[in-house]
Structures are given as structure tokens and as C-alpha cells.
Amino acid sequence: MGHKKMSEYAYHYGLKVRIYPSNRQKEMIRRNSDAARSVYNEIVGTNKEISLFGKLNLHIDFIAKRIENLRNRIATVTALKNRFPWLCHPDIDAQSIANARQNYQKAWRQFHKVHASGVPRFHKKDSTESYQTNPHYAKDKPISLFTGNACFLDAHHLMLPKLKRIRFQCSQKMLQKIFAMEKEKHRIVRIGTITISKDVTGDYFASFQLGSDEPFVEAFAHTGKEIGIDLNIENFYADSNGVILDNPSYYRKQKQRLINAQRKLSRRIVRAKKEHRPLCQAKNIEKQRQILAELTSAVKRRRREFLQRTSTTLIKNHDLVAAEELRSKNMLKNHALAMCLQDNGWRIFLNMLEYKAKLHQRQFVTVDPKNTTQTCHNCGYVMRGEQKLTLRDREWTCPVCGMHHIRDINAAKNILAKGKAKLGIT
Structure with missing residues (x-):
């Protein structure tokens, strides 16, 4: 039997939980984040080259063939994997590559809708990591929060694609409400896109897009105010x-502490450069960067x-x-x-x-x-x-x-x- 798409559900809800991956899982998250960013940047660069050829307005066979080759090498996930064999690594989720392609297309749609958003640009590598994936449901089995390769095992453990079993923590009150909806047979709660991320302080999160034909929260009582x-x-x-x-005024109260922390980080970076030490190997720089990130x-x-x-x-x-x-x-x-x-x-x-x-x-x-x-x-x-x-x-x-x-x-x-x-x- 066929399953409904996320856009076909009447109600949508976002649930963000903190996850606690092992060192092996952290490495897999980093690898998938790098793959998603590389694919996105490859599509940006390729389309810029296609646009440049288009502006030349020259009808020459080799230019037409070049444009066709450029389009073909980013047309599908398989084409990208053929061009970059390292994307075939068993730790890399194919959905992270597919979502990177979709995010590029969404960026263009957003630009046409709101020009101030700007055209898609290269994503730089920084201390944060993120990628998106999607669950797979068997066609002959019903959709549930507890089925598929991305699901809830219990109130403290998740199953995620490639990462497998992982511990999480979130508001138990809201989680029990969602679980209660799922236990009622006439209420289906589906998991859509899942965003796995690491912030600047080194904490990991998983954000779920949930869909249902029933409201996730009850309407507040009428007040007349x-x-x-x-x-x-x-x-x-x-x-x-x-x-x-x-x-x-949370920022103003911490402004001087933030300024002092930033100055200290800048001095350490300048000192490391004068001594010709690689910044990635300077432990004092990473320690101060972590302090600044925690303050922010x-x-x-x-x-x-x-x-x-x-x-x-x-x-x-x-x-x-x-x-x-x-x-x-x-x-x-x-x-x-x-x-x-x-x-x-x-x-x-x-x-x-x-x-x-x-x-x-x-x-x-x-x-x-x-x-x-x-x-x-x-x-x-x-x-x-x-x-x-x-x-x-x-x-x-x-x-x-x-x-x-x-x-x-x-x-x-x-x-x-x-x-x-x-x-x-x-």
C-alpha cells in the first residue's frame, strides 16, 4: 500500500532533542556533514560554470557538449557518487546527498520568492556540523513512530539511519503526548525530514519534522481578550x-566578557601565526574558542x-x-x-x-x-x-x-x- 507524503498531512510539528553519540557516531556525523557540504558546493560551482557558458551566447558544439556534461554529473545522486568515489563510503547516508541537492533547489526557490535572501553560495567549513536524512518505511507495513529505520525505541533511545541506536533527551511531557497520539490506532504520526547537527559548543541535536492528520496540541480556551x-x-x-x-538585555550584560574573550582569542591566533604553528594544532586556541562559544x-x-x-x-x-x-x-x-x-x-x-x-x-x-x-x-x-x-x-x-x-x-x-x-x- 502507498504512504502519504509529508505535505499531505494536515498538521506538522517540529521536535528537537539532544542526542549523545559515541565517538564512532560522532565520526559518522562529521563524515556525513562533510559529504552534504561538498555536494552542495559542487552543485553551486557547476551551475555557476553553466551560467557563465550561457552568458557567452555562443552556439558551438564543444560548448554545448560541455554544458550537457556539467548537467549530467550533478543530475542524480548516482552521478555524484561516480564522480566522487569517496561518497560511496559505507558511513555516508545517501539521503544526506539527496537532501543537499534538494536544499540547493529550495535556495533558488527562496531567492525567486524573496530576493533579499540571495542566491545559493558556497558553504564554508566551520566548527558546526549538520546534515539531513529521511526515514524509510516498508510499503507493506503501516507508518508509525516506532517503525522504519528512523524511529523511537523508547522515551530515551532513538534509531537513526546509519547511526543506529543512540540515546537522547528532551521534554518528556511533550514526548508522552506524541506517544499517546501514536498509541491511538486512528492517529498516525509520521517522521519526515531529520536534521542532525552539532553546535559551536560541541552539543549534538536531532530535529524531527512530524506530520499527522490530528492536531499535536489542544487549542487554548477562549478568553475574549x-x-x-x-x-x-x-x-x-x-x-x-x-x-x-x-x-x-542579555547581550549588553555580557558584552564586556564577550569582548575580553574575543580579544584573548585574537591574541592567541596572532601569536600562533608568528610562531608558524598550525591553528588546528594549537590547543590553547581551541580552548579559548570553546570558552567564547559557551559565553555566546x-x-x-x-x-x-x-x-x-x-x-x-x-x-x-x-x-x-x-x-x-x-x-x-x-x-x-x-x-x-x-x-x-x-x-x-x-x-x-x-x-x-x-x-x-x-x-x-x-x-x-x-x-x-x-x-x-x-x-x-x-x-x-x-x-x-x-x-x-x-x-x-x-x-x-x-x-x-x-x-x-x-x-x-x-x-x-x-x-x-x-x-x-x-x-x-x-
């Missing part, structure tokens, strides 16, 4: 209910935990959340705003609100922030000309209706009004 939020540089956000959430990772982890808690609270307690459209490209041109944008993680925060609203059947909308700060939410008067507010004006009084406003709270109320108008809510 609505809220608008205004993101600003004075604090993390101010909402239409008058609540102002302070900015945790700690800042990133704390920021993400804060954003997760805050976004979940907003979605859980409100039926409608309205926020301003974040114009990141314009803000990054200003150094002060760029630091605030990266330290606060506003773009990540808005993405979390968007996917959590879909997951829990809430409404989330973004609106054009134009004049939300300059408009009185009570009478609708817009401050213009000499009356226009500057960044220093944190409080102001409307010259028409005389209402006193706190700048950010007034903007949040206007954002909520715009959001309701955009959705047609009166």
Missing part, C-alpha cells in the same frame, strides 16, 4: 493594557527562553494579538537600533507569536506602524510639523482632546485598533 504590543528601544514592549515589559551560547539560550515564555503567555491569555510590522532592513542601518534589534530578538519573537497562534488557533496580525506613535488613540489627531514627537518625547498631551499619553502605550492601542480593522473586527 485582545492586546496590541509596541516594540521599542526603551523597553522590550508596551501593551495596550498599560503593561510595560522591561528589556532583559549562554546569551542566546537565555534570550530564547525569555522569548518562549513571553510569547506563550501572550498567546495563551489573548484571543487576538496585534503587533507592528518589523522593518529589520531599515533598522539595521542605524548602529544603535541594530544592537537593540539583535539583543532583543524581536524578529524571532514575532515569528514565535505567528506559529504559536496557528498552533493554538489564535489570531495574530501585524500592521503598518506608520503614525501609530504620532496619533492620539482617543480622538485620532495626528501630530505633524513642529508638533511631531521625537524619540526624547516619552509622554505627551493631545492638543485637541487634552488627553495625556504615555508614548508607547498609546502606540500599542493604535496598533490594536489597526489590527482589528485589518481583520474586520468592530
